[in-house]
Amino acid sequence: MNDLTPADEAGVAEAVKAAATDAVSLELVGGGSLEGFGRPVQAGRTLRLRQLRGIPLYRPSELVIRALAGTPVGEVVDALDAEGQALPFEPPDLRHLLGNDDAEPTIGGLVAANLSGPARISRGALRDSLIGVRFVDGQGRIQRSGGRVMKNVTGLDLVKLQAGAHGTLGALTEVTFKVLPRSETQSTLLVGGLDAAAASRVMARAMASPLDVSAAAYLPPDVAARSVVAELAGRDDGVVALRLDTFASFLPERLRKLRQHVAAAGATDVLEDQASGTLWGEIRDVRLLTHPLDRAVWRISTAASNGPRLLVSLATDMDGRGFADWSGGLLWLAVAATDDAGAGAIRAAVDAVGGHATLVRAPLAIRAAVDVFHPEAPRLAALTRSVKAAVDPQGIVNPGRMYAGL
């Protein structure tokens, strides 16, 4: 009775309403692939959304797809792939990083965590592609926001609010995305022999070209060497990877121009379609830092121009290992999972330059003791609390998942 798996949205609404009536809290679970991400929730009941499954609407010519929240991400990706389309934000799959290898990621879980891959810098975040949601609020009411059209300024935008809310604002039941054609081919230019400062310059230069570079990452020597891609495996220099996604006939000329654009910066290699895909998969899913599994893993968002320098200084100070994606704007950092897993030092360094740090992987005891999500300034935190109270007045859905007492 304390483990509920409703068959449909109405069943979810009933379950939340019952929990509200009984004043019992609920932990929301999709496919379980993100288990261990966020603060531990102590809830009286578990609400599983995996039976809400299916794709009620997909119109390739309108670039729109709608899926029930428990639909496996793979099913959505396959449906799009069959029509030559894709989710623009390149969804990461963190189940291996989080040690949930057997779990099946769901589209609702992906939205709840607002996870975006390397293409975030060129095609936007998950929340930018998300154009409609249905969810059950903390009172058990079925709510709609947005719809199936990308331009919509009709009332408050609760779609964005749900992306990244980690289920603290209700149970997602259905999500609608704007999608894009999948690119015909991809290719990656590797620029080697770079330290952090040089890497920053190369990435900024590449992004300031009109060539539509779709992804840009910096891999310091100890991380580049961990790749399974032959051109990287065993290297001992820092590498910037720059990706072009385009029509096959456009690629040679774009690659030539990109090489010219960054040439002065170091020796270059090119990864063709398949090897390029492999490397960006390793970056997207954070496989380069998955092992050893007992290390804590941080995800840091900062202004792109700060990233590589911040990465190297934190990695050096904390005996950590990491890399920068999003042209330097996203850092992944693995450190020892002892004491506060470096929370104090990392947050102080991030606060000094602007941004935020999330403890994505750590033992339960540490996640219960330190702030998993970056603490907000007092007045912003007060607004966050009042929004939570408006959507979930009794505080019964995923209480404490993001912040203690929220």
Place this chain on the structure above:
Amino acid sequence: MRMPAANQAIIERRQAIVDALGRICPAPESVIAADDEIRAYETDGLSAYRQIPLAVVLPSTTEEVAAVMRYCHEQNIPVTARGAGTSLAGGAMPTADGVVVGLMKMRRILEVDFDSRSATVEAGVTNLAITQAVEHEEFFYAPDPSSQLACSIGGNVANNSGGAHCLRYGVTTNNLLGVRLVTVDGAIVDVGGKHADAAGLDLLGLLCGSEGQLGVVTEVTVRILKAPEGARPMLLGFASNERAGACVDAIIGSGIIPVALEFMDKPAIHAVEAFVKAGYPLDVEAVLIVEVEGADDEIDTLLGRIEAIARDHDPRYLRVAANAQEAAAIWQGRKSAFGAVGRISPDYICIDGTIPTSALPETLHRIGEISRTYGFQIANIFHAGDGNLHPLILYDANAPGELEKAERCGADILKLCVDVGGCLSGEHGVGIEKRELMAYQFDEHELDLQMAIKRAFDPAWQLNVGKVFPLDDGPSAPLGRAA
């Protein structure tokens, strides 16, 4: 059109309030209260209605905005934030007992960071001025509403403004990194910054498009982008709306995403051609403007593919812009469409619904029926790539009862947009114009939730009153009409 009844007790304190605002904002010409000067603030782009506010204050800094908000909060005075006043939905319409906080003295570009591809500006900076501040490095700010010369970035944030290039670059919310927000009680809160994504809940996403209901934005950080090497449009004409619609579907389904995909129907084409001689064909029912960007040879390839797709849909007319002048002429036609319609009719109402692209032929057919029922001519302009439909209802405001009739006609069209799976507003906002229609799109408990979130930011309901949400059953008074 009605507004909540004004609080007479506040109106009686007008002089004291004006004096206090003058002490908070001591710079010359910061407080406007004289009859002849305040009239400039009595309406916005929805110029059929007007209401003179209690006072207008034009702060110079975020701190002054905060002090004004604190004062108004303590004194229980309603506040309407105003940028350039170009809202087409009455989003900046004042109240008789309220203070207008105008942001147009705050026009500084605070920081441009090309390495992080961001720009931080004050809220009164115009949309186009952001691009002008970065174009020497061949960067630009992507959202380009047609009012971009005049409209402020603060207003763009309030209305989540779009433009003709959203299909490729998204709307304001997709290009927004951070804001400095002044809350109703005068606290200054930074939401977001130069980094991507929120640390906690995405309050930035909630604020964007909230039409001044949640606070006053004084500074804005946006993403700037490198300009493409080039762009070129082609013009297509079709014998029916259905054929044009099918061609749009086929282009998007082919894997090419044009940067712009604009549709105009016959009444719009004729109005434009009579006005600017853009070279549009007159013997077709619909035209499409399709623009792609990239290097020159890439553009040739893409336009060649689009031409091949279009030829499968029996176009009556097909022309690729051969040079910059022809490209400019094609765009001038589209960009002057509203002005062109204004020339052939004493007045018009611009509707701003959104529909699924596949519903275009059916929607236009039913708009034709609505047009005949009401006896108004309607010209349709459509951002076909993103589903944003702008029917222009041509009417004469001087004829008794015609404004009300045209508004009913517009409401019927918006209900139609909702019925076919779209929504009430794509980029203009709800404002006062579509307030009562919100109950058509949303169920009561859905509006309850939105209003609960509004109250989380504005418990006493002091910010931009009478907008977005249907008026409650409390006392109300008719809004003034244009002379």
